[in-house]
Amino acid sequence: MIEEKKNVENLRRVRFNTIWLVPLVAIMVASWMLYQNWSSQGPVITLTAPNAEGLEAGQTKLKARNVDVGKVIGIRLSSDFDKAIIQVRMNQGTQKMLREDTKFWVVKPRIGREGVSGLGTLLSGAYIDMAPSEQGKESTEFTLLSQPPLSTKKEGVRILLHSDDSSKLDVGSLVHFRGYEVGYIEEVGFDADSGSITYRVVVKPPYDALVNDAVQFWVTPGLSFKSSVQGFEVRLDSLETFLSGGISFGLGKSRSAGQPVKDLTSFRLYPSKEDADNNLYDQTLEYVFLFDSNVSGLAAGADVEFRGVRIGTVLEVPFTGISMDTLTSHERPVIPVLARIEPQRLNAWKVSGDVSLKKWQELLDYRIHQGLRARLEIGNYLNAAKVISLDFMDNPPPIKLKTFEGYQVFPTGPDSLANIEGKVSIVLDKLADVPLKETFDKLGKTMGEANETLRQLQAVSKSVKLLLDQSETQALPADLSDVMAELNLTLETYQANGQIGRPLRENMVSLGRALNELQPLLRQLRENPNTLIFDSKPRLDVQPKAAR
Known part of the structure; x- marks a missing residue:
């Protein structure tokens, strides 16, 4: 009994020993901390990326609008060793941000045409940024973008462009409308089936109202050099397009706006504005021109003119839709050129349908x-x-061939250089027909006669010189001087103040005065011839005057 009581007392001492309270409290605190940690944690998401450059497990943070919302907890390779699998523990309450349209990308120092970004990560290290979304279903698996998205909002209108014959443009290249920046290239791809480059273009509001089904898109290179019939053309756009190129769109000439388009509507991207304008002429007549001359200098896109006015466009030089048998079937080899007549250039868009x-x-x-x-x-x-x-043309050559490989043949004539060569050939033929030998013989005979004439003139000149050197000939000038003096003296005598001239002048003055005095008499005789016999008027008797 005594031993049993001792055992009971020992048990009571162990049961109520306060030392056991310490581990108990520690267990309770640890359990509470585990619960708090578990309750504060959010979901674990998986990011797939080509590589994990700049990321570290337990160090790299995930941010949204520069607020920490998660941390990288693990990085491993995929089962095929082709990609990096990154696991991120999100904070509690971030489940609503994890939608299918949520975007993730790595923020690190970057240098591009938009400028320099991410310099703050030089000291803190790279981190993962995210653009939350409220659309789509909840998800925990995402793809890590290689570049930051240009826009995280579904605004404006998105257009799909297909290019078959232009160089590749980069993501972020600008879209212009009459020189104004209205959008950018959001995504670049390649369609293996059609072999064309595809672009997804965003046109921002309010400019998205300019996009309709009548607009056309073309590439605007920063620096372009073009040589055509109009001459040399050098065009330099803005500095941004000079570095990376861009895209422009607009309505064609004399075209009205169409209907608005929906998202992801497809358009063709033309390599230049000229190609886009030429595509507007959809009512055309195609012909094959068979030229029997050198076509060097004629290229696709050249003008087809009527007296200087453009009415069409050259399509292919030479026309590839031919065979060797077709070329050898002609009497002389010809170069086929495919071109089209575009009546809409002249008819102001009134050509419509097969009737016109x-x-x-x-x-x-x-x-x-x-x-x-x-x-x-x-x-x-x-x-x-x-x-x-x-x-x-005057007297044109006859038309021999009506069709060529299914195309109607437009008859051709010799080019301008051939006409010049023909005229030169005619002139040379006429020169060849001229009797040059007889002409040169006659010319030689004439030159001989001219030489004989010159010799005779030289002999006469020598005789005259001998005559002038004689003393009798030299005395002639003195006698001639005496004769001239006598003649001068005679002329002075007949002058107005000379010995004969002065009396003659006085007599002429007297005669004039006398004639002036005789004029009344002569006038009276002309009026009354009997004046010499009778008085001109009868005299009246003198009447005495009355006294006053």
């Missing part, structure tokens, strides 16, 4: 029968660029 094209076809056929022919002409002598010129 049929009328233009009939008109051209009628003019061809009247002598309308095509020939090559140099449009610019600086760069030797050629054009196809249509005009009427």
Whole structure:
């Protein structure tokens, strides 16, 4: 009994020993801390990236608007060792930000055309930034972007552009409308099926109202150099487009605005504004021109003119839709050129449908029968660029071929250089027909006669000189001087104050005075011839005057 009581007392001492309170409190505190840590943690998300450059597990933070919302807890390779898998522990309360449209990217020092960014990470290290989204379903798996997104808002309108023959533009390249910056390239891709480069373009509001189904898009290179019939053209756009190029859009000439478009509507991207303008002419007549001359200087895009007015465009030089049998079937080898007549250039967009094209076809056929022919002409002598010129010819060659590889043939004539060569050849032929030998013989005989005449003149000149050297000839001037003195003296005698001139002048003055005095008498005799016999008027008796 005594031992049992001792055991009970020992148990009571152990049960109520205060030392056991310390581990108990420690367990309770640890449990509370674990609960607090577990309750404050958010979900774990997975980011897939090509590499994990600049990221460290337990150090790299994830931020939204520069606020810490998570931390990288693990980095590993994918099962195929092709990508990096990054796990991020998000903070509690961030579940609503994790949507399918949420974007993640690494912030680090970058130098681009937008400027220098991310310099603050030189000291703090790179971090992951995110653009939260409220659209889409909740998700925990995302792809880490290689570049920061240009826009995180679904604003404006997005357009898909397809380019077949232009160089690649970079993401962020600007979109202009009449020189104003209205958007940018958001994404660049490549369509393997069509072999074309694709661009997703964003046009920001309020400029998105300018996009409709009638606009056209073209590339605006920063620096372009073009040589054409019009001459040399150098164009320099803004500095931004000079560095990276850009895209412009607008309505064509005489076109009205169309209907608004929806997001991701497809348009074709033309390599230049000229190509975009030429594409507006959708009602055309295509012909093949067979030239029997040198086509150097004629290129695709050259003008087809009628007396200096552009009415069409050259499409292919030479025309590739031909075969060797076709070329060898002609009497003389010819160079086929495919071009088109564009009546809309002259008819101010009134050409529509097959009816108007049929009328233009009939008109051209009628003019061809009247002598309308095509020939090559140099449009610019600086760069030797050629054009196809249509005009009427006198006595044109007959039309032999009507169609060529399914295209109607437009009859051609000799080019301007060939005409010049022909005229020069004619002149040379006429010169060859001239009897040059007889002409030179006659010319030689004439020159001989001229030499004989000159010899005779020299002999006469020598005789005259001998005559003048004689003393009798030298005495002639003195006698001639005496004769001239006597003649002068005689003339002075007959002058007004001379011995004969003065009396003659006085007599003439007296005679004039006498004639003036006789004029009344002569006038009276002319009026009354009997004046010499009778008095002119009867005399009246004198009447005495009355007294006053």
